[in-house]
Amino acid sequence: MNIPKLVVKNLTRRKGRFVFTLLGITIGIASFVTLLSLGGGLKKEIRKQAAELGANLVVTPKGWCAYEQVSVLTGEQLPEGIPFSVVGKIAAIKGLTAVPYLTERTAYKNNPVSVIGILPEEMKRFKNWEMEQGKYFATQDEKALVIGSGIAGQFELKPGDELTVKGERFPIRGILKETGGKDDIAVYMPLSVTQKLYEVGSNVSFIAIKVDDIARIDAYILKIQEAANVAVVSDKQLLKSVLAIVGTVSMTLQLIAAVAILAAAFGIINTMMTAVSERKREIGILQAIGAPRGTIFSLFLLESGFYGLLGGIFGVVGGLLFSLFASPYISQNEFTTLIKGGDAAGALDLRIIFGSMLFSVAVSLVSGLYPAWKAARMTPVEAISYE
Amino acid sequence: MNDTIIRTENLHKTYTTGKVKTHALRGVDLEIPRGSFSCIVGPSGHGKSTLMHLVGGLDRPTAGRVFIGGEEITGLSGRRLAALRARRIGFVFQFFNLLPGLSAEENVATAMMFAGVPEKVQRDRSRELLALVGLSDKLRAKPSELSGGQQQRVAIVRALANDPDILLMDEPTGNLDSESESEVLAAVAKLHGEGKTVVIVTHNGEIARRAERVIRVKDGIIVEGY
Numbered sequence: 001m002n003i004p005k006l007v008v009k010n011l012t013r014r015k016g017r018f019v020f021t022l023l024g025i026t027i028g029i030a031s032f033v034t035l036l037s038l039g040g041g042l043k044k045e046i047r048k049q050a051a052e053l054g055a056n057l058v059v060t061p062k063g064w065c066a067y068e069q070v071s072v073l074t075g076e077q078l079p080e081g082i083p084f085s086v087v088g089k090i091a092a093i094k095g096l097t098a099v100p101y102l103t104e105r106t107a108y109k110n111n112p113v114s115v116i117g118i119l120p121e122e123m124k125r126f127k128n129w130e131m132e133q134g135k136y137f138a139t140q141d142e143k144a145l146v147i148g149s150g151i152a153g154q155f156e157l158k159p160g161d162e163l164t165v166k167g168e169r170f171p172i173r174g175i176l177k178e179t180g181g182k183d184d185i186a187v188y189m190p191l192s193v194t195q196k197l198y199e200v201g202s203n204v205s206f207i208a209i210k211v212d213d214i215a216r217i218d219a220y221i222l223k224i225q226e227a228a229n230v231a232v233v234s235d236k237q238l239l240k241s242v243l244a245i246v247g248t249v250s251m252t253l254q255l256i257a258a259v260a261i262l263a264a265a266f267g268i269i270n271t272m273m274t275a276v277s278e279r280k281r282e283i284g285i286l287q288a289i290g291a292p293r294g295t296i297f298s299l300f301l302l303e304s305g306f307y308g309l310l311g312g313i314f315g316v317v318g319g320l321l322f323s324l325f326a327s328p329y330i331s332q333n334e335f336t337t338l339i340k341g342g343d344a345a346g347a348l349d350l351r352i353i354f355g356s357m358l359f360s361v362a363v364s365l366v367s368g369l370y371p372a373w374k375a376a377r378m379t380p381v382e383a384i385s386y387e
Numbered sequence: 388m389n390d391t392i393i394r395t396e397n398l399h400k401t402y403t404t405g406k407v408k409t410h411a412l413r414g415v416d417l418e419i420p421r422g423s424f425s426c427i428v429g430p431s432g433h434g435k436s437t438l439m440h441l442v443g444g445l446d447r448p449t450a451g452r453v454f455i456g457g458e459e460i461t462g463l464s465g466r467r468l469a470a471l472r473a474r475r476i477g478f479v480f481q482f483f484n485l486l487p488g489l490s491a492e493e494n495v496a497t498a499m500m501f502a503g504v505p506e507k508v509q510r511d512r513s514r515e516l517l518a519l520v521g522l523s524d525k526l527r528a529k530p531s532e533l534s535g536g537q538q539q540r541v542a543i544v545r546a547l548a549n550d551p552d553i554l555l556m557d558e559p560t561g562n563l564d565s566e567s568e569s570e571v572l573a574a575v576a577k578l579h580g581e582g583k584t585v586v587i588v589t590h591n592g593e594i595a596r597r598a599e600r601v602i603r604v605k606d607g608i609i610v611e612g613y
Binding site for chain 2: 003006009013285290291292293294295380381
């Protein structure tokens with residue numbers, strides 16, 4: 001006989017209670033892991049998207065709040081626009097390249113699809129786009145579409161097909177080569193055509209800017225603001241505000257998971273308290289045959305810790321499986337349309353795995369402290385005389 | 388002095404429940420020779436079990452001193468008292484002596500674990516000891532699968548597992564039919580024959596008759612046999 005064997009024998013004696021208590025902590029840890037890995041994946045994906053924007057600065061209408069900055073990354077429709085004349089003013093500043101975006105939305109086969117109005121030549125240079133099939137726009141105001149590879153795959157479209165945007169039919173000229181980012185899941189249209197179709201006058205949604213000398217970025221921001229009455233954010237700021245929102249959301253979700261773990265911890269305390277009072281007599285026998293108080297204490301503490309260890313292992317495995325399974329569904333949601341496929345679960349982070357297991361064991365050990373102390377402070381006679 | 392294994396000096400034990408004080412022992416002086424077979428008898432609630440608990444280091448006296456083999460145990464730390472119980476004293480109680488989740492063999496092995504015996508030795512010795520009391524075929528049986536007499540025999544084996552000097556038994560046959568009782572008494576007689584000091588707390592006149600010494604406790608003092 002040894003202490004761990006004794007611990008396992010005691011734990012598995014009441015199988016039902018063991019399983020239910022274990023389920024509690026397993027579910028708590030699983031939800032924690034799911035939310036951590038989804039949140040981590042989301043942040044990773046946002047960083048990637050921001051990098052793909054290919055811009056150092058983003059010019060937005062004045063007075064935008066963080067939510068609208070998020071729209072730049074998610075490709076949502078924007079409430080206000082910037083007059084096209086501003087694009088010219090900014091483009092006139094030396095040492096930078098400016099490309100306007102007009103982000104709109106249409107539906108195809110009951111699915112929301114981003115429609116982006118662009119200046120074809122400028123955009124192609126800005127993004128280094130290449131064609132997968134078909135041809136790129138021939139002129140700056142051609143009434144045609146170029147679509148991302150993701151859209152082409154999803155709706156099985158090919159060059160020559162037609163797509164209805166806002167009630168008008170447009171031929172598809174070509175399909176872009178996969179970029180691995182948000183560009184794959186949008187439909188592109190020359191800016192002037194889009195403006196006319198959506199009746200927004202000469203407005204654009206935002207302007208992406210690439211600077212030649214990244215070290216002088218603050219000077220560029222000042223120059224742009226001198227030239228036009230607009231807000232300018234750097235990609236770093238933009239990323240920061242988006243990540244702050246995502247961070248707040250995932251923090252809230254993790255708090256909820258923490259409550260689940262807290263509830264599970266009380267489940268463990270309850271189980272262990274019941275065990276202590278049920279096994280009073282046994283505690284007396286153990287003491288009579290020579291177990292010191294320290295050993296009684298560790299017997300009960302280890303029992304409790306064992307819940308944490310098993311719950312941690314099952315919870316981590318369950319949580320990762322669930323996030324793999326759930327992330328494609330979560331990605332369908334409006335806010336997270338920027339996430340393509342199941343990448344959200346791609347964050348198989350060793351820190352999450354071992355951190356959650358450690359957390360689980362720590363929570364269980366702390367839960368076991370009071371019951372173990374109760375067991376150990378019993379005097380042998382008190383325990384033996386209990387019937 | 389050398390042949391006295393258990394000695395108490397003016398032993399007092401008072402239990403306090405709320406404002407009520409119960410004097411369980413009121414000045415007990417006792418000497419038990421090494422290798423003897425003694426019985427502590429007396430009416431219920433007069434301090435027999437309390438005396439046994441104090442002698443075995445399960446409880447501490449309110450006043451007075453206890454010596455085991457010449458060493459005073461009254462002031463020992465909890466850890467050293469536990470070590471004393473593990474190595475030098477074996478206990479057998481009336482009811483529910485065994486750990487219900489463990490097999491007969493594991494119950495015996497657990498006692499050895501607390502004395503620091505390696506697992507391999509635990510296994511060999513518990514099998515050997517259980518064979519001595521005729522329980523070779525019950526090694527894996529849980530207490531609930533054993534008869535009362537069998538359970539008490541396992542308890543005795545467990546008490547002996549670390550080869551203690553002293554065996555303290557509290558009504559070991561109180562719960563048994565007459566056949567089981569003779570099984571247990573035969574085991575006790577055999578142990579005494581091997582030189583163990585046996586002290587039994589009992590109401591049973593048959594056991595008292597077999598004992599070398601009878602100590603009668605009444606109202607917390609020894610009235611006969613010290």
